[in-house]
Amino acid sequence: MSNGHKLHSIFTLIGLYFRVNLASAMEYRSAFMLQVFGMVLSNGSFVFFWWVAFSQIGARIGGYDFTDVMFIWAVTSSAFGTANILFANMNHISRLIISGELDTFLLQPKSVLTSVLCARTSLSAWGDLLYGFLLIALTQGADGRAWLMFFCGLVIGALLMTAVAVTAHTLTFYVGDASTLAGMSVEFIVNFCIYPKGIYAGWVQVLMATLIPATFMVHLPLQLARQFDLLLFAGLLAASAAYCSLAGFFFYRGLRRYESGNLIVTRL
Amino acid sequence: MPANPQGQVAVPDHKRWGADRGPVLKLGKYLAIAKINLHQAIVYRSNVLGGLLFYALFIFVFFSLWRAIYHGGEVQGYSLRQVVWYLCITELLVFGCRTPVFTQMNEDIKTGALAYQLIRPCHYVAYQFAGAVGRMVFNLVCFGILAVVLGMVMVGPLPDYALTKLPLGILSACLGLVINFFLLMCLGLTAFRLEENGAFYLVYQKLVFMLGMFIPLEFLPGWLQRIARWLPFPYVAWAPARLLVAFSWPLFWQILPLQVFWAAIAIGLSLLLYRQGMRGLQANGG
Amino acid sequence: MNMIEAYDLSKTYRTRVRGEGLAASARAMFRPVYREVLAVQSIDLVVPPGEIVAFIGPNGAGKSTTIKMMTGILRPNSGSIRVLGLDPVRERSNLSYHIGTVFGQKSQLWFHLPPTDSFTLLGRIYDVAPGVLKKRIAMLTERFELGALLDVPVRKMSLGQRIRCEVAASLLHEPEILFLDEPTIGLDVVVKQAIRELIRDLNQEKGTTIFLTSHDAGDVEHVCRRAIVIDHGRIVLDQPVKKLKYDYLNRKIIAVRFTEKHDLKTLPGIEVQKTGGLGSRLLVDTRIRPIGEVMSWLVGSGAVADITVEDPPMEEIIATIFSSQDEGGA
Numbered sequence: 001m002s003n004g005h006k007l008h009s010i011f012t013l014i015g016l017y018f019r020v021n022l023a024s025a026m027e028y029r030s031a032f033m034l035q036v037f038g039m040v041l042s043n044g045s046f047v048f049f050w051w052v053a054f055s056q057i058g059a060r061i062g063g064y065d066f067t068d069v070m071f072i073w074a075v076t077s078s079a080f081g082t083a084n085i086l087f088a089n090m091n092h093i094s095r096l097i098i099s100g101e102l103d104t105f106l107l108q109p110k111s112v113l114t115s116v117l118c119a120r121t122s123l124s125a126w127g128d129l130l131y132g133f134l135l136i137a138l139t140q141g142a143d144g145r146a147w148l149m150f151f152c153g154l155v156i157g158a159l160l161m162t163a164v165a166v167t168a169h170t171l172t173f174y175v176g177d178a179s180t181l182a183g184m185s186v187e188f189i190v191n192f193c194i195y196p197k198g199i200y201a202g203w204v205q206v207l208m209a210t211l212i213p214a215t216f217m218v219h220l221p222l223q224l225a226r227q228f229d230l231l232l233f234a235g236l237l238a239a240s241a242a243y244c245s246l247a248g249f250f251f252y253r254g255l256r257r258y259e260s261g262n263l264i265v266t267r268l
Numbered sequence: 269m270p271a272n273p274q275g276q277v278a279v280p281d282h283k284r285w286g287a288d289r290g291p292v293l294k295l296g297k298y299l300a301i302a303k304i305n306l307h308q309a310i311v312y313r314s315n316v317l318g319g320l321l322f323y324a325l326f327i328f329v330f331f332s333l334w335r336a337i338y339h340g341g342e343v344q345g346y347s348l349r350q351v352v353w354y355l356c357i358t359e360l361l362v363f364g365c366r367t368p369v370f371t372q373m374n375e376d377i378k379t380g381a382l383a384y385q386l387i388r389p390c391h392y393v394a395y396q397f398a399g400a401v402g403r404m405v406f407n408l409v410c411f412g413i414l415a416v417v418l419g420m421v422m423v424g425p426l427p428d429y430a431l432t433k434l435p436l437g438i439l440s441a442c443l444g445l446v447i448n449f450f451l452l453m454c455l456g457l458t459a460f461r462l463e464e465n466g467a468f469y470l471v472y473q474k475l476v477f478m479l480g481m482f483i484p485l486e487f488l489p490g491w492l493q494r495i496a497r498w499l500p501f502p503y504v505a506w507a508p509a510r511l512l513v514a515f516s517w518p519l520f521w522q523i524l525p526l527q528v529f530w531a532a533i534a535i536g537l538s539l540l541l542y543r544q545g546m547r548g549l550q551a552n553g554g
Numbered sequence: 555m556n557m558i559e560a561y562d563l564s565k566t567y568r569t570r571v572r573g574e575g576l577a578a579s580a581r582a583m584f585r586p587v588y589r590e591v592l593a594v595q596s597i598d599l600v601v602p603p604g605e606i607v608a609f610i611g612p613n614g615a616g617k618s619t620t621i622k623m624m625t626g627i628l629r630p631n632s633g634s635i636r637v638l639g640l641d642p643v644r645e646r647s648n649l650s651y652h653i654g655t656v657f658g659q660k661s662q663l664w665f666h667l668p669p670t671d672s673f674t675l676l677g678r679i680y681d682v683a684p685g686v687l688k689k690r691i692a693m694l695t696e697r698f699e700l701g702a703l704l705d706v707p708v709r710k711m712s713l714g715q716r717i718r719c720e721v722a723a724s725l726l727h728e729p730e731i732l733f734l735d736e737p738t739i740g741l742d743v744v745v746k747q748a749i750r751e752l753i754r755d756l757n758q759e760k761g762t763t764i765f766l767t768s769h770d771a772g773d774v775e776h777v778c779r780r781a782i783v784i785d786h787g788r789i790v791l792d793q794p795v796k797k798l799k800y801d802y803l804n805r806k807i808i809a810v811r812f813t814e815k816h817d818l819k820t821l822p823g824i825e826v827q828k829t830g831g832l833g834s835r836l837l838v839d840t841r842i843r844p845i846g847e848v849m850s851w852l853v854g855s856g857a858v859a860d861i862t863v864e865d866p867p868m869e870e871i872i873a874t875i876f877s878s879q880d881e882g883g884a
Contacts (some may be wrong), residue, residue, distance in 0.1 A: 034464060034466045034467055034470075037467055037470065038466070038467070038470040041470050041471065041474050042470070042474060044474075045474045045477055045478050048478055049478070049482050049483065052483055052487055052488060052489075053337065053483070053487075055489070056343070056344070056487050056488075056489075057337050057343060057487075058337060061333070061336055061337055062333070062336040180317075180318050183318070184318065184321060184322070187322060187325070188325060191325060191326075191329055192329075195329055195332070195333055196333075196336070198336065199332040199333050199335065199336035200332050201332070204332070296678060297678045297679050297681065299678075300674065300675050300678035300679070301675060301678075301679070303675075304664060304667065304671050304672070304674075304675045307667060307671060308664060308666055308667055311666055311667060311707075312666060381660065383622065383627045383628075384655075384657065384660050384662075386625075386626065386627050386646065386650075387625045387626070387627065387646075387650050387653070387655050388650055388679055388680075389647045389650040389651050389679060389680060389681070390679050549627075550627065550628055550629040550643060551629055
């Protein structure tokens with residue numbers, strides 16, 4: 001099969017899972033409404049916080065103004081939403097490895113990692129996705145470059161978030177249950193995405209460009225939205241592709257050690 | 269009549285001990301409940317690690333943020349040191365000492381597990397509270413130590429801190445925890461009548477966050493401050509944190525009665541909701 | 555005085571009817587629609603002290619509703635009920651000091667802690683003086699052979715060990731009545747028998763009145779002196795177990811497999827329900843043909859590879875009761 005075909009089949013697979021997941025999720029409408037409500041509320045309370053911070057204290061915080069902060073917020077929210085709509089199972093990989101449930105996916109003739117990631121969706125994630133659009137529309141107006149970079153950030157952010165989660169969960173192949181670590185890694189990423197980069201000391205900024213790639217997910221897209229630079233943009237794309245490939249490489253490397261639930265069943 | 273080896277019929281003796289014990293032993297009963305919860309929390313101490321890490325992350329992020337915002341001096345009467353300590357305290361009270369009472373109530377009511385509590389000679393609301401106290405003691409110690417360590421490392425001790433006022437601040441913190449617990453219990457008890465009450469919890473949580481946990485009440489615009497002071501939410505986190513980082517007697521006498529007032533309202537309302545709900549449960553089953 | 559007296563006891567539930575769709579659920583929030591369900595209908599029941607009563611019936615027959623009314627959890631719609639002379643609902647907390655309960659499905663032990671901790675806590679809740687509690691724990695530990703279990707977290711116990719601890723926990727305050735709801739559910743035969751013996755001994759030694767519900771004909775046969783059968787909220791049978799045993803618990807199911815192909819001739823009292831290949835399923839009427847006799851007959855008629863003897867399921871027994879009552883009534 002050619003590479004183009006392979007990619008096409010992966011996209012078809014993602015689309016298929018997406019439709020099935022959505023249909024089954026609609027069975028729980030009231031829970032869905034509640035989750036969306038909670039998400040709007042929780043994100044709204046952060047906007048409130050920033051509004052107070054900027055209106056009471058200063059026009060720029062860590063080099064960002066209010067619209068900048070709203071931009072990174074929007075990207076983070078939509079990227080998180082996209083990742084959890086399409087790849088919600090990324091939060092459960094460790095469990096699948098430990099309980100031997102990867103078997104089901106290994107038996108299927110499609111890409112294992114794609115099938116694993118797509119086998120579940122999160123409903124409240126729709127709220128996160130839409131919320132980002134809303135924020136961009138309200139705070140960036142008709143700024144075309146901001147919209148464009150918002151979309152780039154959304155895609156890159158969703159992929160990198162997934163890549164980091166997959167990498168962290170892959171550790172389960174080697175050291176036993178890494179689900180807490182993986183959960184924390186996503187929390188960390190989100191946290192370093194939603195505050196101005198400039199508030200952090202140098203060593204934290206190094207972390208943000210390596211282990212916790214928040215810089216690539218939101219901060220560089222913001223920089224590009226404000227002042228476009230083709231070279232920087234190309235670098236961003238290359239770095240993102242590298243992260244994703246590395247995550248895939250780690251996963252398949254780890255998968256060789258998969259023993260169908262026989263390996264890590266030592267009582268904790 | 270079937271044989272009874274003692275040759276006597278077991279007749280309930282109402283005056284036998286148990287039926288009408290004094291309040292002192294009753295307190296002992298709830299102390300025992302608190303103790304077993306504390307014990308369980310200690311056995312499962314590794315559960316707290318993730319929370320501690322998250323707490324540290326949160327404090328670090330906000331410390332960075334406040335440091336960037338402050339360029340020396342004060343904002344609304346808070347120095348940078350004070351505002352970081354303030355945050356350490358509010359997070360300790362709201363996040364570190366969070367209780368699952370809302371979900372617990374919801375589950376107990378919806379699954380009918382509440383009924384099994386009824387066959388014990390103890391009050392369900394008090395039982396829950398005693399259990400929460402036991403768990404909170406453990407969390408207070410773990411998160412409290414971390415809070416002090418983080419505060420010391422990041423900004424150092426508050427200058428001229430009046431240690432003698434510390435107990436008063438702690439008293440206010442305890443009241444804040446009581447208000448929080450019983451308000452959440454009230455919300456949980458609405459499950460007797462409402463199928464979907466999750467929205468209440470979310471709204472409540474966010475109100476506590478915004479009216480005192482993230483930022484001192486004084487930072488809010490004036491009109492909002494005036495409204496907030498009439499609501500119970502700032503008395504969960506803002507009041508104790510404010511008293512702990514910048515104590516003043518006038519403020520103390522302003523805050524404490526209000527905390528007592530809200531605590532009484534919350535406790536009274538939960539008892540009322542519980543009684544009403546129980547009546548419904550006994551009539552209609554679980 | 556009787557331990558339990560109930561006259562003309564009835565209970566109707568209102569259950570909320572849930573509509574389809576968002577609009578219906580929104581409407582239901584403000585004006586819920588209810589449907590009435592008759593759970594228990596006009597039950598009369600008297601239990602004297604020291605009795606061991608089996609309360610049996612299929613799922614949804616009204617067993618746990620009745621227990622819940624006796625323990626004060628549910629308020630009856632009509633009729634009167636007195637447990638130890640007390641009104642269970644009005645004097646619930648007073649009554650709770652005198653009754654013990656074991657619900658097979660709902661543990662009263664702390665899952666992550668050793669039972670000692672739960673015992674101490676329950677002792678405090680029931681206001682048992684520390685000195686007395688210590689003695690009782692020691693006594694129950696010996697009687698229930700819990701010595702090795704006292705310091706093991708409950709989650710690490712087998713179901714049988716856990717149930718033993720559950721029963722012990724419900725006896726710490728020396729209740730006059732012990733309610734057991736499906737105490738042997740999910741246990742293997744040996745453990746079941748041990749629990750049954752414990753319950754019987756408890757009744758013999760302390761005179762504790764026992765009220766147990768069960769699905770298991772064996773529980774009834776081996777533990778109880780009196781059986782009450784409930785179905786669709788009504789009592790359909792209330793008689794000594796001896797008589798029940800003679801009338802209805804007289805059948806055994808034997809599954810037998812031979813090593814080679816074999817033709818079984820039937821005898822009076824043995825009905826071949828199913829036969830195929832090397833195995834057969836027989837229904838034996840033990841009044842006509844005792845089990846021992848059947849066994850030697852089977853062994854005599856060929857090389858037996860495997861043999862199991864079982865009680866017929868409770869549902870079948872109840873069906874038999876119904877059919878015989880219909881005959882009697884007709």
